[in-house]
Amino acid sequence: MPSLSAFLKSLILLTVFAFIGGGLFLYSGFYPIGADTPHHPVTYWALETLRERSIARVAKNIDVPADLDSSDRLLAGGADYNDMCAGCHLKPGKLESDFTIGLYPSPPNLNLPEDEHAHSHGPSDSNTNAIKRQFWIIKHGIKASGMPAWGPTHSDERIWNMVAFLQRLPTLSKDQYQILTARGDVEGTHEH
Amino acid sequence: MKTLLTHLSIVLIILSGHAYAHDPSEHNEKKENPKCEKMKSMDHSKMNSDDPVMQAMMKKCMMEKSMMEKSMHHDENQSEAGPEEEPAEDKAEDEHADHQH
Numbered sequence: 001m002p003s004l005s006a007f008l009k010s011l012i013l014l015t016v017f018a019f020i021g022g023g024l025f026l027y028s029g030f031y032p033i034g035a036d037t038p039h040h041p042v043t044y045w046a047l048e049t050l051r052e053r054s055i056a057r058v059a060k061n062i063d064v065p066a067d068l069d070s071s072d073r074l075l076a077g078g079a080d081y082n083d084m085c086a087g088c089h090l091k092p093g094k095l096e097s098d099f100t101i102g103l104y105p106s107p108p109n110l111n112l113p114e115d116e117h118a119h120s121h122g123p124s125d126s127n128t129n130a131i132k133r134q135f136w137i138i139k140h141g142i143k144a145s146g147m148p149a150w151g152p153t154h155s156d157e158r159i160w161n162m163v164a165f166l167q168r169l170p171t172l173s174k175d176q177y178q179i180l181t182a183r184g185d186v187e188g189t190h191e192h
Numbered sequence: 193m194k195t196l197l198t199h200l201s202i203v204l205i206i207l208s209g210h211a212y213a214h215d216p217s218e219h220n221e222k223k224e225n226p227k228c229e230k231m232k233s234m235d236h237s238k239m240n241s242d243d244p245v246m247q248a249m250m251k252k253c254m255m256e257k258s259m260m261e262k263s264m265h266h267d268e269n270q271s272e273a274g275p276e277e278e279p280a281e282d283k284a285e286d287e288h289a290d291h292q293h
């Protein structure tokens with residue numbers, strides 16, 4: 001069957017050329033690596049799909065603590081959020097920062113409700129998945145984005161506290177946020 | 193001798209760190225206090241004592257109040273002990289110097 005072998009031959013040739021072409025492009029330096037040059041929409045879609053599929057697979061089996069709505073978690077998570085995350089993910093009354101403007105991909109504003117339906121009462125299925133996703137992202141971070149992995153330096157409990165805080169963050173006023181997150185004298189005495 | 197000096201310097205470094213940790217001005221610099229007085233002006237019709245956010249705010253402000261009271265007493269004690277603090281440290285140094293002989 002000469003036609004099939006011809007087909008295979010050209011397929012192999014094509015693959016070889018694609019690899020050589022890719023290699024040349026890589027070494028040529030023509031790729032614009034700057035954070036101020038956005039991805040091609042196709043690249044963006046591919047990367048976003050890669051991220052979401054990957055997280056959905058690994059976050060599936062995470063167990064969500066039952067007491068995620070406790071006031072103690074809000075207090076502990078709020079102070080940590082303010083110290084470690086608000087610079088990138090903002091807080092009530094702050095709409096942008098150097099990080100939200102300069103980072104690419106840009107850190108999402110976590111004060112905005114993820115989508116209006118996620119705030120239904122009682123943990124719906126999609127809400128639980130969103131919570132697992134947040135825990136996983138905070139613990140492991142996201143490659144080649146500004147989002148660090150906090151797992152190596154923080155316990156799961158502390159990360160859950162921040163996840164708990166994130167569930168209420170979009171509903172907080174500026175003053176409520178200030179009271180919940182200010183460390184004040186209380187923490188200082190615990191630290192010593 | 194060398195190891196004694198090493199021990200001595202370690203002890204002194206730890207002691208000096210201790211002195212810094214107790215410098216109250218450092219605490220004030222880093223920490224923001226919760227503005228609990230703002231709770232009074234919040235919309236009370238929207239407040240619900242079952243709400244974890246509400247409970248958390250009350251907890252924070254109650255803790256803050258008791259801590260403030262405690263730390264006020266603490267400050268009083270400290271200011272009394274203040275002048276003695278340095279001689280106390282000198283004494284510690286002397287003690288360690290004694291070990292050398």
